[in-house]
Amino acid sequence: MDVDPAALRREFPALGVPVHGRRFVYLDSASIAFKPQVVIDAVVRVFIHDAGNVHRGVHALSEAATEAFDAARAEIARFIGGQPDEIVLTGGTTEAVNLVAHSWGRAHVGPGDVVIATALEHHSNLVPWQGLCAERGATLRIAPIDDRCRLDLAALAGMLDDRVKLVAACQLSNVAGTIAPIPEIAAMAHAAGAVVVVDGAQAVSHLAVDVTALGCDFYAFSGHKLFAPTGTGVLWGRRALLAAMPAWQTGGEMVASVDYDRARLREPPHRFEAGTPNIAGVIGLGAAIRYLATLDRAAIARHEARLHRRLRDALAAQEGVRVLGDPEAAVVAFTVAGAHPHDIATIVDRDGVAIRSGHHCAEPLHHRLGVDASARASLALYNDDADIDALIASLLRVRQVLR
């Protein structure tokens, strides 16, 4: 069955609002994806019908909220092939990675140890490791990539020894659009005794994710790139690892019993969820995942793959355009000779085309590729051929405006 992009597009109200009087062409879903009506409805419903707090009241609204909240956690677990008690709800990928750095990292990384991050990492899967290593007297090493932005597995193998405690890798690069071979990385890291933390922020909305098949130890992602509200995120961790990890934030909700001088903490995942959670956001994330389950995801994947090839090839064929790396999915970052990415993004915006410009929170990767910044077009399931045509047509205007 083929995807009907027009029908999909109608399910996302934000796409129906013209920008600068033009049909809205949204090519920045790698930054934030729009919400389908069913997610918006689910969130609104929380504020009206399930407006109580979770896990503490016995009144009807609290029970309704708790039921919907726990159901969302179960949906999330099924979505990535984990168990509900392995799903820690966070504010996003960044918080999820910080949780691992602060809790697992401080307990396991010491002086002389090594943490490895790949050269592709977003700041959120790099800066927490810089901080951990600085604090613990450990060393951060960067696993190199080739010019196509593929991870150099042989080089990574050469870096792994028993001093390496952790390997951090993104599954789908938010700049290069390359897909990392997580199962191979995990096997290599495990052989050296290291754990693997995967940034799945870009991957979850494009690839079928099964944490068991990936073989990683922690998997982090955000709701807002998965058609769910901002301020939602997930850390999946192996049960045995989570069970042995200390709390990193403390307070209400995460304790079993409290005396004035001590507290007994709850089991995971609650141990890592201090305070009242983002109830409406989490229920919205559950609704987004249920929405995806109603779609033919194989057909969506084919649709996205075809659009991505067209986008990549059309951009590469433009005079003066350099596509960064050799993107495999979802995103294409590029530069245009004689035009700064910010100027490109400003000019195409006035044609109703939204793209990202800058370093996309991956400044070291841009320097590795010899550029300060890039423009980036990224796809989601609601994009279509007209979106790509609009970007290409608008890029011609960039040259006219900047002469």
Added chain:
Amino acid sequence: MSDQRAPRTDVDDLYQATIVDHDRAPRNLGALAGATHHATVDNPLCGDVVTMHIRVADGAVQEVAFEGRGCALSRAAASIMTTMVQGRPVDASRQLATAFEQFVQSAPDAAIPDELGDLRAFSGVRRFRSRRVCAMLAFRSLIQALDSGT
């Protein structure tokens, strides 16, 4: 609620000929021998960097040059600025920076002060909220250099 997110405006008003000219052929680009003051300012939006070199003597900016890569707006602002503060007393240079910052942040249809000279070409940036910082980067590095005192 309007069914449009923003009124349509023309990017030609943003990228006026003066700006494109200074972007294509920036004046006073490079190092400055004998400079007395330096400062480097980042644009956190994109990682762009402007470094300003100034030679101050007799209470005036005698020479000024800038380095760094950036968008058309930040390059043109730096280039035009250097042509305008060259030979200008330090106090008057600071006043120009203040006037330009107020201008960039003013309403899109507000009066354009004559004292801004070629900087008046930035009138269009007033409609592009996210790009104001690009226009102001050069003056901010100028002020920081003057404040640095070295």
